Amino acid sequence: MMNILKRPAIIKLFLKRAIPAYLFLIVSFIAIKYGLTSYLQHKYPSIVKDETVLGIRLPFAKRVVYRDRWLVVYDKWSPYLYVTVIGITCIWIFFLLKSTSEMANDLSMSALEKSDKAEAADDLSQAIYNLKVAASFTADEKLVDDINKKIEKLKSSLYTRTTILNKTVTEQKQAEPDKTVVKQPAGSTEYIAKRYKKVKRLGQGSMGVVWLADDTVLERQVAIKELSFQIAEDVEFKERFFREAKLLARLTHPNIVQLYDIVEDRDSLYYTMEYIEGTSLDLVSKASKLSIDKILDYSLQILKGMDYAHGLKIIHRDLKPMNILVRKDDIVKIADFGLAKLVGSSSVTIAGTVMGSPMYMSPEQASGEEADERSDIYSFSMILYELTTGTPAFTGMPKDVIAKQIQAIPAKPSSLVSVPNWLEELVLKGLSKNKEQRYQKISDMIMEITNHKNQI
Numbered sequence: 095m096m097n098i099l100k101r102p103a104i105i106k107l108f109l110k111r112a113i114p115a116y117l118f119l120i121v122s123f124i125a126i127k128y129g130l131t132s133y134l135q136h137k138y139p140s141i142v143k144d145e146t147v148l149g150i151r152l153p154f155a156k157r158v159v160y161r162d163r164w165l166v167v168y169d170k171w172s173p174y175l176y177v178t179v180i181g182i183t184c185i186w187i188f189f190l191l192k193s194t195s196e197m198a199n200d201l202s203m204s205a206l207e208k209s210d211k212a213e214a215a216d217d218l219s220q221a222i223y224n225l226k227v228a229a230s231f232t233a234d235e236k237l238v239d240d241i242n243k244k245i246e247k248l249k250s251s252l253y254t255r256t257t258i259l260n261k262t263v264t265e266q267k268q269a270e271p272d273k274t275v276v277k278q279p280a281g282s283t284e285y286i287a288k289r290y291k292k293v294k295r296l297g298q299g300s301m302g303v304v305w306l307a308d309d310t311v312l313e314r315q316v317a318i319k320e321l322s323f324q325i326a327e328d329v330e331f332k333e334r335f336f337r338e339a340k341l342l343a344r345l346t347h348p349n350i351v352q353l354y355d356i357v358e359d360r361d362s363l364y365y366t367m368e369y370i371e372g373t374s375l376d377l378v379s380k381a382s383k384l385s386i387d388k389i390l391d392y393s394l395q396i397l398k399g400m401d402y403a404h405g406l407k408i409i410h411r412d413l414k415p416m417n418i419l420v421r422k423d424d425i426v427k428i429a430d431f432g433l434a435k436l437v438g439s440s441s442v443t444i445a446g447t448v449m450g451s452p453m454y455m456s457p458e459q460a461s462g463e464e465a466d467e468r469s470d471i472y473s474f475s476m477i478l479y480e481l482t483t484g485t486p487a488f489t490g491m492p493k494d495v496i497a498k499q500i501q502a503i504p505a506k507p508s509s510l511v512s513v514p515n516w517l518e519e520l521v522l523k524g525l526s527k528n529k530e531q532r533y534q535k536i537s538d539m540i541m542e543i544t545n546h547k548n549q550i
Contacts, residue, residue, distance in 0.1 A: 101198070103230035108194045115186045122179040126172055134168050195233065202231040206241075213248070222248050222462040249462065285310075286364055287357040290318055306369060316354060317370070321363040339365060342431050344406055349399030351419065351429040370427050376415035379481055386514070388424075389481045390547045394540060395426035396474060401536040403431075404467045411465050413473035414454040415480065452495040453486050457527050460499040468529040471536060475524025482517065483510045487525070500527070516546050 209224035222245055229241040284292050290307040293315070297304050302321040309316050339356045346352060352368040375392065378384070384392075396418060403410065410417075410431060417430040452460070456472035459465050479487045487504035488495050507513045507521060520542060526532045533539050 101230060101233060104194065104198045104233065107198060107231075108190065111194060112187060112190050115183055115190065118186070119179060119183045123176070126175050126179070130172065130175070131168060134165075138167060198231040198233065202228045205231070223464060226463070286318060286320075287359045290316065290357075290364075290366065292318075307366070309366070315369045316366045317351075317368065318364050318366050342408070345403055345408065345431070347399050347402040349395045349426055349428060350403065350431075351427045353431075367429075368427075370419040370421060370429070372419050372421040372427075374416050375418040375420055375426070375477070375481075378420050379415065379484075383484065384481060386482075386517070387547075389478070390543055391424070392418075392420070392426050392481070393474075393478055394543055394547070396428060396477070397536050397540045397543070399426070399428045400470055400474065401540060403428075404470070404536060409465060409467055410470050410473070411459070412451060412454075413470055413477065414451045415477055416451075418477070452492045452499065453488060455496070455499060456529070457500045458529060460496045466529075467536070468532050468534065471524050471533050471539070472526075472529070474536075474539075475521050475532075479504065479507060479521050479525065482513055482521065483507050485510065503527075514546070516542075 205224045205228035209221045209228065213221040225241050225245050225248070229238050229245075232238050232241065286292065286307065289311055290309055293306045293308060295303060296306050296317060302319055305318045305320060307316055307318045308314075336356060339353070343353050351370060354366040354368065356363075356365045358364075400410065400413070408431070410428070412430065413428070417428065419427045419429050421427065454473045454476045456465065456469040459469055476487055488498040488502060490498070504525060507518045508515075520539065524532055524539070
């Protein structure tokens with residue numbers, strides 16, 4: 095049973111359940127020390143007697159004082175009381191250890207069952223997460239080793255799928271740059287949903303092509319993302335896509351590209367959004383070296399947009415320079431919430447794949463675990479690292495970069511360029527592998543950057 099104390103997760107569970115026992119012990123000791131002392135002093139007060147001869151008090155006779163009668167009683171009985179309290183606490187702790195062991199075993203078995211179901215559904219990311227939970231609550235070292243081997247096997251499959259997916263997208267982009275929709279050939283005079291007239295192609299990502307179009311109803315230019323035919327044909331994806339699009343439509347902020355509409359036309363999916371006349375942050379930073387003041391200005395705009403999204407419980411999950419647009423007037427807009435997720439809900443993902451961009455994804459995303467607000471903080475810190483130093487923190491093939499995100503520590507910015515100490519500390523804290531050691535809220539980063547920016 096004592097093997098359970100070798101697992102940090104079980105220790106944490108045990109300590110939480112043992113709080114009442116600790117409180118009982120502390121309160122009992124205080125009661126014995128001060129309560130019993132006060133009671134005995136009241137029950138056995140000091141007694142004063144005069145020396146007498148034949149019952150007559152003599153002049154200058156000594157007075158005899160019996161002060162500490164209560165202390166004699168206390169010294170006699172208090173050890174028994176202390177031992178009794180300690181004994182009760184020890185028995186309590188013993189049964190807590192036993193019940194905690196049983197609870198941890200139940201949690202481990204439940205996590206293993208969930209992992210098997212997730213693996214059967216081909217959701218390897220969820221399977222890995224559940225296996226890690228099972229390992230953390232397992233006291234059997236042999237079972238832990240077996241679970242870790244299975245985790246490594248699933249991770250290998252996950253990385254392989256990611257590499258194949260990236261390679262497929264690259265090959266399609268190189269071999270068929272203009273062939274993005276099978277059932278609706280590209281053409282500048284074509285209309286989408288009898289309303290949006292295509293003007294020109296703006297670019298292409300892994301999920302589809304982006305067009306500049308004229309909205310013939312409201313008479314304005316919009317950007318339209320046309321999802322690839324293979325994705326649009328997935329019925330489950332379409333249901334989730336429309337459900338989460340309603341959530342993303344709530345994002346109305348000066349630093350976030352506004353989502354206007356979702357349409358389905360000729361078996362293809364499109365979503366229309368605000369057209370930003372400008373360029374992506376990666377191209378801006380490559381064109382010329384940005385000053386610290388400009389970097390901080392862009393950073394605050396990005397953080398304010400993300401803080402607003404987090405306030406609505408929406409996380410981006412794919413924050414990177416290519417998804418950040420800079421207008422000609424230096425207004426920054428966060429784009430492409432295509433991988434965004436409402437905290438606590440299922441998300442639009444491709445089952446069994448690592449979602450996000452390897453160079454900017456957090457360690458927990460790279461490990462196939464669940465992303466939260468602190469994952470966006472890590473990705474932003476990666477962007478800030480690159481803006482400050484002029485180079486990404488990690489480079490290489492996608493599989494190698496994913497491994498580095500999990501294990502490697504980036505070089506300190508000050509070892510590459512001259513950078514203020516406070517800014518280096520902010521970046522490195524945001525890049526902590528343990529998300530508990532990062533900034534927990536984006537508002538904390540906004541406050542720190544604002545304070546230092548005002549002093550420049």
